[in-house]
Amino acid sequence: MARVGGRSTELVTFSGLPDDGEHVACVLPIEPSTTPLVRLHSECLTGDLFGSERCDCGPQLDEALARMEKEGGTVLYLRQEGRGIGLYNKLDAYVLQDQGSDTFEANRLLGRGTDERDYGVAAAMLHALGQTRIRLLTNNPDKAVQLREHGIEVIEVLPTQVYLTDENARYLSAKAQISGHTLNALEEKLS
Numbered sequence: 001m002a003r004v005g006g007r008s009t010e011l012v013t014f015s016g017l018p019d020d021g022e023h024v025a026c027v028l029p030i031e032p033s034t035t036p037l038v039r040l041h042s043e044c045l046t047g048d049l050f051g052s053e054r055c056d057c058g059p060q061l062d063e064a065l066a067r068m069e070k071e072g073g074t075v076l077y078l079r080q081e082g083r084g085i086g087l088y089n090k091l092d093a094y095v096l097q098d099q100g101s102d103t104f105e106a107n108r109l110l111g112r113g114t115d116e117r118d119y120g121v122a123a124a125m126l127h128a129l130g131q132t133r134i135r136l137l138t139n140n141p142d143k144a145v146q147l148r149e150h151g152i153e154v155i156e157v158l159p160t161q162v163y164l165t166d167e168n169a170r171y172l173s174a175k176a177q178i179s180g181h182t183l184n185a186l187e188e189k190l191s
């Protein structure tokens with residue numbers, strides 16, 4: 001059991017997932033005949049737990065859970081730390097970023113992909129939950145593309161808010177410019 005705001009909720013575990021990861025789903029009941037709102041949240045220990053302002057993960061998770069508390073929905077908490085390269089590599093990438101690299105270049109300098117996440121595992125979780133027609137909360141176009149490739153009908157993509165801090169401005173700009181994240185409000189906030 002877990003608590004999402006004022007609601008208690010069950011955490012769902014899975015066996016036999018394609019990558020054998022210990023991913024979990026937090027499922028809050030929705031009104032019958034509505035389409036579930038789903039958030040794929042990639043683990044970020046530094047942002048989710050320790051409040052790092054280098055990224056926007058913590059506030060995005062809070063936003064998703066607050067929405068689910070009100071209207072129901074599902075958060076898939078995916079153990080894909082550091083866009084799939086792991087925590088220690090992400091911390092090494094931060095050192096390179098402090099020396100001038102952007103968030104994607106830093107991964108390449110470590111000999112890793114810019115984003116190694118495969119959302120096939122998220123699609124498998126949604127199939128197991130019987131949630132194959134969804135509304136998706138994300139700014140990352142790759143998530144909708146990959147889910148659709150794996151048989152999930154994404155009928156709507158809803159953006160999260162933009163959480164700009166002094167520390168994450170370069171990181172957010174790189175996401176908008178290089179990986180095509182829909183951060184339309186970012187330029188307004190930066191100007």
Ligand SMILES: Nc1nc2c(ncn2[C@@H]2O[C@H](COP(=O)(O)OP(=O)(O)OP(=O)(O)O)[C@@H](O)[C@H]2O)c(=O)[nH]1
Nearest residue numbers: 042043044055080081082083090093103138139140
């Ligand atoms: N390699 C690397 N990973 C990072 C960095 N900053 C955050 N992450 C990881 O990136 C993941 C979150 O990815 P984001 O690109 O911020 O967001 P997203 O999940 O792709 O897209 P949204 O759905 O719009 O939030 C988490 O696993 C974080 O640990 C970084 O500088 N380098």
Ligand SMILES: [Zn+2]
Nearest residue numbers: 044047055057
């Ligand atoms: Zn983060």
